[in-house]
Amino acid sequence: MSDEVRPSRTAVVIPAAGRGVRLGPGAPKALRALNGTPMLIHAVRAMAASRAVSLVVVVAPSDGAAEVKNLLDAHALPERTDYLVVPGGDTRQESVHLGLKALPEGVSTVLVHDAARPLVPVETVDAVIEAVRDGAVAVVPALPVADTVKEVEPAERPGDPEQVVATPIRARLRAVQTPQGFDHDTLVNAHATVALTGEGATDDAGMVEKLGAPVVVVPGHEEAFKVTRPLDLVLAEAVLARRRANDGF
Numbered sequence: 361m362s363d364e365v366r367p368s369r370t371a372v373v374i375p376a377a378g379r380g381v382r383l384g385p386g387a388p389k390a391l392r393a394l395n396g397t398p399m400l401i402h403a404v405r406a407m408a409a410s411r412a413v414s415l416v417v418v419v420a421p422s423d424g425a426a427e428v429k430n431l432l433d434a435h436a437l438p439e440r441t442d443y444l445v446v447p448g449g450d451t452r453q454e455s456v457h458l459g460l461k462a463l464p465e466g467v468s469t470v471l472v473h474d475a476a477r478p479l480v481p482v483e484t485v486d487a488v489i490e491a492v493r494d495g496a497v498a499v500v501p502a503l504p505v506a507d508t509v510k511e512v513e514p515a516e517r518p519g520d521p522e523q524v525v526a527t528p529i530r531a532r533l534r535a536v537q538t539p540q541g542f543d544h545d546t547l548v549n550a551h552a553t554v555a556l557t558g559e560g561a562t563d564d565a566g567m568v569e570k571l572g573a574p575v576v577v578v579p580g581h582e583e584a585f586k587v588t589r590p591l592d593l594v595l596a597e598a599v600l601a602r603r604r605a606n607d608g609f
Contacts, residue, residue, distance in 0.1 A: 370489055370540065371415040371467045373459035374409040376475040377448030390475035391431070392593070395600045399587060400428070400476030403436045407471065407539065408441040409482040412489045416441060417462050418475075419448040419455040438442050450497065456564060457551045463544070469493060472548050472564045473539035479599050480539065480584035487578045488541035498568040499541040501580035502534035509533060537580040540565050546573055 376390035390400040400418065407416050420428035429445040437443065446462045448455035452484045456472055465468070471485070484501050491499040508530055512522040540563065550567040561567045565575045587596050 361407070364439060369414055369467050369470065370410075370412045370469040370528065371417060371463050372413055372471040372473055373417045373419065373456055374461065374473050375406070375413040375419045375452050375455040376403075376428070376473050377419055377447060377455045378452065391428075392587075394478055394587070394596050395591075397435070399432060399478045400475045401431065401437075403473060403475045403480075404437060404443070406410075406478065406480050406482070407485060408438045410485040412469075412486065413441055413471070415444065415463070415467070417444045417446060417459045419459045420427065420445050422447040422449070447571070453551070453554075453561070453567075457500055460548055468544050470542050470544050471539035472542070472547075473584060477584050477585045478537055478587065479596060480537070481581050484537075484579075484581045484584055485539055488539055489588075491576065491578050492541040492543060496541075496576045496595065497543040497573050498542040498565050500536045500563075500565045500575060500577055501538070501540075502536045502577045503532055503580045503582065505533040505535050534577055535580075535593060536563060536565070536577075537584045542568065546571070586597065 375505065378390070390403070391398045393399075394402055403414065404418065407413050418428055425447045427443050428606055432445065444462060445460055449458055459472075460470065469489060471488060473480070480501075488499050488501055492496050509528055510524045511526040511528065512524050515522045546568060547564060550571050550573075551563070554561065554567045554570055561570065569575055583593070583599055585592065587593060
């Protein structure tokens with residue numbers, strides 16, 4: 361029937377073209393090993409763990425797409441999920457845009473996930489997808505901020521004292537994680553519009569905000585932290601060890 365409601369299809373875009381300089385020299389951050397397996401593989405598995413996810417698009421370094429494709433082929437991934445590797449751009453925003461262009465027709469919900477957040481639980485992924493399917497055009501998982509946050513006037517030289525200019529009300533602050541979820545057309549429009557105006561944003565939800573569209577928050581998870589510094593790798597290994605102990609293997 362022509363008026364039959366078609367099922368909503370969900371795809372994930374994982375920008376993994378960055379070098380990850382804060383983790384030091386060596387392989388790109390997404391390819392660093394975590395418990396013997398590249399972080400990227402952990403992140404892909406975390407997304408594919410959701411039964412709602414039918415496609416994962418990995419945006420690889422422009423000169424490393426073949427390597428990443430071989431990496432995905434070499435690891436056991438859920439058979440119900442399709443995988444696609446495309447070369448990325450010079451910035452995260454450009455890489456996400458290239459990932460969006462690679463999506464097939466029929467995708468109505470898009471998640472954008474950091475490869476450097478390899479341990480996000482499936483419950484968080486499902487909560488984001490459900491909120492989009494319930495009508496939100498942009499959804500971010502987030503946690504309350506534990507520390508008091510100060511707004512400062514940045515110093516001209518690293519390490520110099522910085523002048524505090526404001527102290528935001530902590531109860532109103534949230535630390536945003538990924539995956540962030542979007543109505544497909546809204547996110548595509550945000551990337552096209554913000555890129556044309558020359559503006560940027562530190563995350564995709566910020567780009568949607570610049571359109572004036574509403575962004576909502578769902579509860580995040582403490583294990584969805586971003587692996588940025590060497591100490592984060594130690595924490596991630598500890599989380600995996602705890603999971604192995606709890607799962608009995």
